Amino acid sequence: MSTMAVDVHPPVxxxxxxxxxxxxxxxGVGGWYVGWFGAHAVVAPSLxxxxxxxxxxxxxxxxxxxxxxxxxxxxxxxxxxxxxxRGYPSSLREKETQGVGRYFTLCTDHKVVGIQYLWGxxxxxFIGGLNAMLIRTxxxxxxxxxFPAGTYLTIVxxxxxxxxxxxxxxxxxxFANYLIPLMIGARRMxxxxxxxLTFWILMAAGVxxxxxxxxxxxxxxxxxxxxxxxxxxxxxxCYILFFALVGISMTLLGINMIVTIVTMRAPGLTWTRxxxxxxGVLSTAxxxxxxxxxxxxxLSLALFDRVVQTNFFVAAQGGSSYLYENxxxxxxxxxxxxxxLPGFAIVLEMLPVFARKPLWGYRLAVAGLLGVSLLxxxxxxxxxxxxxxxxxxxxxxxxxxxxxxxxxxxxxxxGMMTLWRGxxxxxxxxxxxxxxxxxxxxxxxxxxxxSDVPSDVTTHGSFFSMAHFHYTIMGxxxxxxxxxxxxxxxxxxxxxxxxxxxxxxxxxxxxxxNSTFAPLFAIGFLGQPRRAVTYAKSLQxxxxxxxxxxxxxxxxxxxxxxxxxxxLAFVKKPAEAxxxxxxxxxxxxxxxxxxxxxxxxxxxxxxxYGYGEGPAPSWTPAGAPAGRD
Amino acid sequence: MAEPLAxxxxxxxxxENEPPELMxxxxxxxxxxxxxxxxxxxxxxxxxxxxxxxxxxxxxxxPKGVDASIPWGTVIVALYVASALFVRLGLADHVAGRxxxxxxxxxxxxxxxxxxxxxxxxxxxHQGFGPADGGFASVYFGWTAFLFLFVFGTMYxxxxxxxxxxxxxxxxxxxxxxxxxxxxxxxxxxxxxDPLSLVRPGLEALSFYWTFLAGIAVLAWxxxxxx
Numbered sequence: 001m002s003t004m005a006v007d008v009h010p011p012v013x014x015x016x017x018x019x020x021x022x023x024x025x026x027x028g029v030g031g032w033y034v035g036w037f038g039a040h041a042v043v044a045p046s047l048x049x050x051x052x053x054x055x056x057x058x059x060x061x062x063x064x065x066x067x068x069x070x071x072x073x074x075x076x077x078x079x080x081x082x083x084x085x086r087g088y089p090s091s092l093r094e095k096e097t098q099g100v101g102r103y104f105t106l107c108t109d110h111k112v113v114g115i116q117y118l119w120g121x122x123x124x125x126f127i128g129g130l131n132a133m134l135i136r137t138x139x140x141x142x143x144x145x146x147f148p149a150g151t152y153l154t155i156v157x158x159x160x161x162x163x164x165x166x167x168x169x170x171x172x173x174x175f176a177n178y179l180i181p182l183m184i185g186a187r188r189m190x191x192x193x194x195x196x197l198t199f200w201i202l203m204a205a206g207v208x209x210x211x212x213x214x215x216x217x218x219x220x221x222x223x224x225x226x227x228x229x230x231x232x233x234x235x236x237x238c239y240i241l242f243f244a245l246v247g248i249s250m251t252l253l254g255i256n257m258i259v260t261i262v263t264m265r266a267p268g269l270t271w272t273r274x275x276x277x278x279x280g281v282l283s284t285a286x287x288x289x290x291x292x293x294x295x296x297x298x299l300s301l302a303l304f305d306r307v308v309q310t311n312f313f314v315a316a317q318g319g320s321s322y323l324y325e326n327x328x329x330x331x332x333x334x335x336x337x338x339x340x341l342p343g344f345a346i347v348l349e350m351l352p353v354f355a356r357k358p359l360w361g362y363r364l365a366v367a368g369l370l371g372v373s374l375l376x377x378x379x380x381x382x383x384x385x386x387x388x389x390x391x392x393x394x395x396x397x398x399x400x401x402x403x404x405x406x407x408x409x410x411x412x413x414x415g416m417m418t419l420w421r422g423x424x425x426x427x428x429x430x431x432x433x434x435x436x437x438x439x440x441x442x443x444x445x446x447x448x449x450x451s452d453v454p455s456d457v458t459t460h461g462s463f464f465s466m467a468h469f470h471y472t473i474m475g476x477x478x479x480x481x482x483x484x485x486x487x488x489x490x491x492x493x494x495x496x497x498x499x500x501x502x503x504x505x506x507x508x509x510x511x512x513x514n515s516t517f518a519p520l521f522a523i524g525f526l527g528q529p530r531r532a533v534t535y536a537k538s539l540q541x542x543x544x545x546x547x548x549x550x551x552x553x554x555x556x557x558x559x560x561x562x563x564x565x566x567x568l569a570f571v572k573k574p575a576e577a578x579x580x581x582x583x584x585x586x587x588x589x590x591x592x593x594x595x596x597x598x599x600x601x602x603x604x605x606x607x608x609y610g611y612g613e614g615p616a617p618s619w620t621p622a623g624a625p626a627g628r629d
Numbered sequence: 630m631a632e633p634l635a636x637x638x639x640x641x642x643x644x645e646n647e648p649p650e651l652m653x654x655x656x657x658x659x660x661x662x663x664x665x666x667x668x669x670x671x672x673x674x675x676x677x678x679x680x681x682x683x684x685x686x687x688x689x690x691x692p693k694g695v696d697a698s699i700p701w702g703t704v705i706v707a708l709y710v711a712s713a714l715f716v717r718l719g720l721a722d723h724v725a726g727r728x729x730x731x732x733x734x735x736x737x738x739x740x741x742x743x744x745x746x747x748x749x750x751x752x753x754x755h756q757g758f759g760p761a762d763g764g765f766a767s768v769y770f771g772w773t774a775f776l777f778l779f780v781f782g783t784m785y786x787x788x789x790x791x792x793x794x795x796x797x798x799x800x801x802x803x804x805x806x807x808x809x810x811x812x813x814x815x816x817x818x819x820x821x822x823d824p825l826s827l828v829r830p831g832l833e834a835l836s837f838y839w840t841f842l843a844g845i846a847v848l849a850w851x852x853x854x855x856x
Contacts, residue, residue, distance in 0.1 A: 084789040087796030089805055089824035090652065090831075093644070095813035187644060190655040255662045263654045289662050293670035301673070301771055310760040310767035311689070312677060318689030318764030323680055327673055585634070594635050596643035602634055619634060 019076030021104040028204070031070020036063035057307045060215065060234050064241050068204045075200055076106045080193060092192055106200070108192035111593055114178025115492060116199050118485075121173055124166040124206045126561070131159035133554050136547040142537045152533040154217025154235065161209055161222040161239060163473070165246040168288070168335065169202060170477060171342030172253060175484050176281045178492055180257065182586040182593065183275045185266025185602045185619070190259035198253040205245035212238035221531055223328060226313035226321035230305050237306065240299045247296035247331075250338070254288025257281055268604035275584060275608055276359060279366050280345020283373040284338050291334035298327040325387060329380035337376040339473050341369060343440075343480035344411045347433045350487060351415055352609045353582045354430040355422025359609040361414040368410025375404040382451050386460045394453045401451035408444060412437070427580070428502030432483035435510050439475025443468055446521065464524025470517045482509070482560070490575035493568060494592040501563045508556040515549035583616050584608040645818040652821055653830030660834035664841045667779065671845050674772040678852055681764035689763040697769055701752040702854035706846050708745030709780060712738045713836075713843035716787065720836045723829060728794065731832075735791040742784045749777050769853050776846060783839050790831045797825050 016022050039059035072078065076094065084090075093108045102112050103119075134155050138146045147155065177195060181188055189195045212218055216233025224239055261282050265274070302324065304310040311317035313324045352359045359365065381389055381397040415437065424430070446468040449455040459465060482505075490496045519542050526542075528535045535543065567573070578587040585602065586593070602619030610617070682690050719734035753770070760770040797805060805825065807816045821827065 081785075081789075085785070085792060087789075087792030087794075089793055089797070090821060090827045091824060092647065092652070092820040095815075096641075187647075190659065251666050255659055255666065258662055259655050259659045263658050264651065289666050290669045293666045294673055297670045297673040297775070300775070301677070301767075304760070304767070304771055304774075308760050308770070310770060311764060312681075312767045312771065315686045316689070317761070318681060318686055318692075319767060320681060320684055320686055323677055326680070327676065589635050590633075590637050594637050595641060597635060599633070599635050599643065 015101060019074065019079070019105060020101070021075065024071045024074030024200075027074035028067045028071030031073070032063045032067035034070070035066025036060070038062065038066070054307055054309070057234060057237060060237050061241065061303065061307055064208055064238070068201070068208075068245070071204050072197070072200060077193070077197060077200070092188065094193070094196075106193075106196050108188075108196055109595060110177050110181050110189045110192065110195060111492070111595075113189075113195050113199055114174050117169065117173030117177060117202075118489075118492075120199060120203050120206075121166055121170055122561075124162055125170070126557075127206075127210070128159050128162035128166070129554060129557055131155050131162065132550060135159060136550040138533060139535070139543050140547050142535050142540050142543075144533060147533070149533045150217060150219065153219045153221070153531060154213060156531055157218050157221050157239065158209060158212065161242060162206070164222045164335065164339075165209070165243055166202065166206055167473075167477060167481075168246065168250055168338050169198070169253060170339075170481050171346065171484065172257065172281060172284060172288075173199065173202070175346075175488060176257060176277075176342070179488065179586055180260055180278060180281060181264070182589065182597060183278055183584065184261060184264060184269055185585065185598065185604065186260065186264040187597045187601075188264075189256055190264060191256050194252050194256050198249040198256070201245050201249040201252075205242045205249070208238050208245070209242035212236075212242075223332070224299070224302065224324075225328075226302065226305075226324040227315075229302050229324070230313060237303070240303050240306075244296050244299040244303075247292040247299070250288045250292035251296070254285040254290075254292065257285035258289060261285075266601050266604060270604075272362070273604055273607040275349060276362065276365055276369075277345045277349040279369050280341050280348070283345075283369040284341045286373055287334040287338050287341075287376065291331045291338070294327060295331040295335075298324065298331065301327075322384075322387070322389075325384050326380070329383045330377075332383065333380040334373075334376045336469075336472070337372055339477045340440075341372060343436060343476045344369060344372075344408075346480040346484050347415055347436050348411065348418075349584075350429055350433050350483060351418045351422075352611055353580050353584075354425045354427060354433075355419050356425075356611045357418055357422045358611055358613065359414065359607075360417035360420075361410070362607065362609070364410050365414040368407040368414070371407030371410070372404060375400065375407065379404060379451075382456070385453055385456050398451055398453055402448065405444065405448070412441075427486075428497075428499055428506055429483040429487035429580075431503065431506045431510075432479050432486065435479050435506070436476060436483070439471050439479060439513070442518075443471030443473075443475055446471065459524060461529055462524035463520045463528045463530060466530050467517050467520035467524060470520070474513065474517070479510075479513075482506075485564075487580065488586075490579050491586060491589075491591050491593070494575050495568055495571075496573045496575040496579060497567055498563070498571075498573075501567075505556060505560045505563065508559060509553065512549055512553035512556050516546055516553050519546050519549075582608070583610060585619060588616075588619070642818070645820055646822040647820060649821050649823055649826045649830075652827055656827070656830050656834045657837075660838050664838055667838075667842065667845070670775070671772070674768060674775075675848075675852075677771075678768050681768065684764075686764070691765040692763045695758045695762050695766050697854045698752070698756060699854050701748070701755060702850050705745050705749050705752060706843075706850040708741050708748060709846045710843045712741035712745065713839045715741060716832075716836045716839050720832050723832055728798065732791065732794055732798070735787065735794070739784060739787050739791060742780060742787065746777060746780060746784070749773060772849050772853060776842075776849060779842055780846075783835070783842055786835050787839070790828060790835055793825070793831075794828055800825065 036059050039062040040055065043058065043062065044055050094106055096102060096107055096109060097105070103116055107113060138152055177189065212235035215235040215238060217235040218232050218239045220228045220232065220236070220239070224243070229236055261278055301310070301312045305312055305314065311319040313319045313321050315321060348359060348365050378400040379397060381393060382401045385394060446464070449459055450465055450468060486497055486502050523539055523542050523546070526539060528539055575591045577589065577591050580587065585608065589597070604619060606617045715734045715738035719731040719738060722731040722734060758766050760766055804823070807819050
């Protein structure tokens, strides 16, 4: 008999009392007001020796921090630290409930956290997408028509920040949290509470960003550039807090992933047998653990400038806005690969399954992933080619940026060679993977124009660069995100998704995506700058084409959402344990996976890509008593 | 037919009694990585220091009268370093089985670290310049403020390790009541077999991190007070 299972079902009102999302929201609102009034009543007098403090800014910042603390307290995140403070020993798990309720509270089951991430990230991705629709609505006409310029900039900023901030965890959040312990033969993540914390911090961050509209918004786009940053309304504080919280979440998520993969692999799972998805997660997690702290620090300095009047980024007072630009992109370019690398890994993980061939060049693929991860640290100044950097530095950063195409090319080679003479099955996940080749190739090739100084001088800050990064991020990350959904959600939920509806979604999205973003290259070459609410009349036809295509793209995502919810909530077609005939270990488990993952810790004897090389590997039970790793 | 890897019927009891070595290993590796993240965090201040110093925009890097007090800085860093040293010595005692001596050194380390934080807070108000007084002042207040936060967190960590040692000082079998720290009074078994044995790896990880952080404090002292 399970010691943790809850057999009795108390009434709903009773289940609402305790540490859960409802309590978190109530305490979050309370914490917000405590922070707001506490800043004026207590903090302001005690910091008077500092002199020039903007107490309105300080109050807002402390209000949001109070809100976050209250929210996490309500969810139960302070219970364990307080118990430890009183000397109680370490433990791994919180009291866990069954049923739907566990998705609305602190849960230390990695599979629950993965599904929480899937819906949480999905919600904010949906909001970010709605912002994109508003942007394209405004750009239907060359002159102002719907929003004032400031509001338009805020919408652009929220869209960019939401997508770049939340989607950093778009793959690692739902899929790595859920799958990595299964793929490496473990029963949990290394730090289960931290795993849960990363999710709930991210949700708090997303809400904070949305509230920027009540404080005047922010004009800087997702980069938060100085000196615009320090001159902006209080809505800028929401952006800063949002991204700083995202940075904290990313750091903790990255560390947790690395520790899990390094220390918790089951016997026999050597580095050369590790699934390529796990390598991709590891490469990404290294960037997260090291780059995200730079983001947190940089944004904290920006906050200091705004609140306690430091001068890190104020040139007239001994600072420099270039300091911000440099520090931001030290994080910002690895960030691009934090978004891209999991997509590489998903494609390489799925191709052998649907081509029925072993992964070609496993070690080359790993070298490619790690190579991108390493080189991404040495390219950041190509983002500030036209910002007045020392001209002598340009050739180095141009070269280093172009160099990164080599390890990226490894992924392409390994993917293409895996497909070569394969027995390809055009399933929905496979179609999304194949689309990645097309999209990312266009994104990568257009990136060459932005890494070369002469062409970057012309295209920088135009719609050309916007088309480029949408091809790499949406074409690279979001398409593989959907591949992952169609591939792994049957395992995660035990419910099979319709292939027919999935293929309709794919073709609709693929065509609308390319129809939306390909013309932006032309619009950029013709001189339309980013983040401008008006444009030349001669560009209206192209812009209208893009807007209509964008609406079609939005509708394709709505179609997905509607069919996805419909199938999960109403159709509920049971999924086979191994619907894709995969040799990977997660597909050898029941669907959905039991809470303990494995009855006994498995022993690995090969990698999971030996298609056409004899029978599937067996994971001989170690023979150790249940419960021992 | 191979034995199935898992069956839906099995419950949470499979998760109980995990050997503590696994968590201990995770603690160590996690701490190394966290130290790496911490290094990248403080690298921003190092970069800002040299970057703004070399630019000296508007001659405002370090205006006249903006000099951090060396005595204050020395006392603060000395307290941090001494605290880290006592944790190291305490770890040596723990490894040698001298648990009473470890606890004595642990409480001294905690007191020294907290004293360092108090002196830092007082020191800020006695510097004779504020955060708005140029580039150096910004770096000074930013760096020391974040160092303060990180040290505060480390003191929390030290307190938890110390408190567990103290609470179970007379427990020989290493079996406190199951679920004591998990908030689950119904739990009948530990999810970590012998959770008290984690005090050692916890202390090792803490000692490494606190020494690392003290190293950053020494670097800050050299740059912010001496250069």
